[in-house]
Amino acid sequence: MLTIDGLSRRFGAKIAVDDVSLDVSRGAFVGIIGRSGAGKSTLLRMINRLQEPSSGRILCEGRDVTALSGAALRDWRQSCAMIFQQFNLVGRLDVLTNVLMGRLNHVGQTRSLLKLWSAEDKAIALSALEQFDIASLAAQRAESLSGGQQQRVAIARALVQEPKIILADEPIASLDPRNTRIVMDALQRINRHYGITVVCNLHSLDLARSYCDRLVGMAQGRVVFDGAPADLTDDVARDLYGIESGDVLDGHTPVPVPAPALPAAAFA
Ligand SMILES: Nc1ncnc2c1ncn2[C@@H]1O[C@H](COP(=O)(O)OP(=O)(O)OP(=O)(O)O)[C@@H](O)[C@H]1O
Numbered sequence: 627m628l629t630i631d632g633l634s635r636r637f638g639a640k641i642a643v644d645d646v647s648l649d650v651s652r653g654a655f656v657g658i659i660g661r662s663g664a665g666k667s668t669l670l671r672m673i674n675r676l677q678e679p680s681s682g683r684i685l686c687e688g689r690d691v692t693a694l695s696g697a698a699l700r701d702w703r704q705s706c707a708m709i710f711q712q713f714n715l716v717g718r719l720d721v722l723t724n725v726l727m728g729r730l731n732h733v734g735q736t737r738s739l740l741k742l743w744s745a746e747d748k749a750i751a752l753s754a755l756e757q758f759d760i761a762s763l764a765a766q767r768a769e770s771l772s773g774g775q776q777q778r779v780a781i782a783r784a785l786v787q788e789p790k791i792i793l794a795d796e797p798i799a800s801l802d803p804r805n806t807r808i809v810m811d812a813l814q815r816i817n818r819h820y821g822i823t824v825v826c827n828l829h830s831l832d833l834a835r836s837y838c839d840r841l842v843g844m845a846q847g848r849v850v851f852d853g854a855p856a857d858l859t860d861d862v863a864r865d866l867y868g869i870e871s872g873d874v875l876d877g878h879t880p881v882p883v884p885a886p887a888l889p890a891a892a893f894a
Contacts, residue, residue: 631647641846646849650825657842661866709794726748785816831863
């Protein structure tokens with residue numbers, strides 16, 4: 627469904643993403659893992675075109691996403707919803723209105739400017755909130771909610787966009803363990819129940835192993851592992867995470883290793 631073909635992004639002399647090629651099939655739950663600075667966010671942001679590639683292409687069902695502009699680009703962004711670490715809600719607005727923002731592309735420009743939501747849009751938004759057990763919070767200001775609740779609102783907003791893909795950039799990075807599970811369960815529900823493809827950046831390897839059906843490991847902008855969670859051995863994980871491996875391998879003794887110099891073929 628989604629093909630990333632030789633995608634790179636430079637920031638001055640720095641190569642954040644270096645010649646990445648991936649095929650993501652419809653309905654997959656893909657975890658992008660790797661240490662801080664590996665290029666995970668830049669990769670996700672390029673898929674959504676929040677960041678422009680320096681070279682390479684992104685294709686979705688044969689359409690060249692990298693060439694889109696204007697209305698076609700807006701359509702693309704609607705069909706690949708982003709979930710951010712910091713939720714990106716409008717704090718002073720109520721929860722229901724925040725979710726309705728996800729419908730903006732489905733209603734006419736005048737109605738969206740005036741925020742004249744139809745009864746049907748409101749029903750869709752409320753139903754999305756119900757999916758994640760937060761319909762009772764619909765009238766509350768978003769800023770009054772806990773982090774886990776806010777992230778579920780953001781996921782509901784993404785769902786009402788009716789996307790083909792959800793791109794989640796470290797969605798649980800600022801949450802406690804209980805809310806982490808709730809939010810990951812919400813993403814899993816979107817994936818399994820609605821068949822929406824999820825590509826999710828995760829720092830925690832344990833979470834990635836529990837929730838994803840495919841893991842893509844990045845180091846220094848390159849893909850150094852691509853396979854099933856069961857195939858990602860602790861040794862490979864230590865190479866991927868280096869001195870951070872103790873943080874991501876729960877129950878394992880951290881074994882510091884030098885920063886990896888990882889050819890893509892090494893773990894293919
Ligand atoms: N706008 C930017 N300007 C300059 N350098 C950038 C920019 N965005 C990212 N980088 C650099 O590109 C590299 C990859 O960053 P990126 O945020 O994609 O990594 P990451 O794996 O998502 O890390 P983290 O988990 O810490 O967010 C880093 O070295 C980062 O400093």
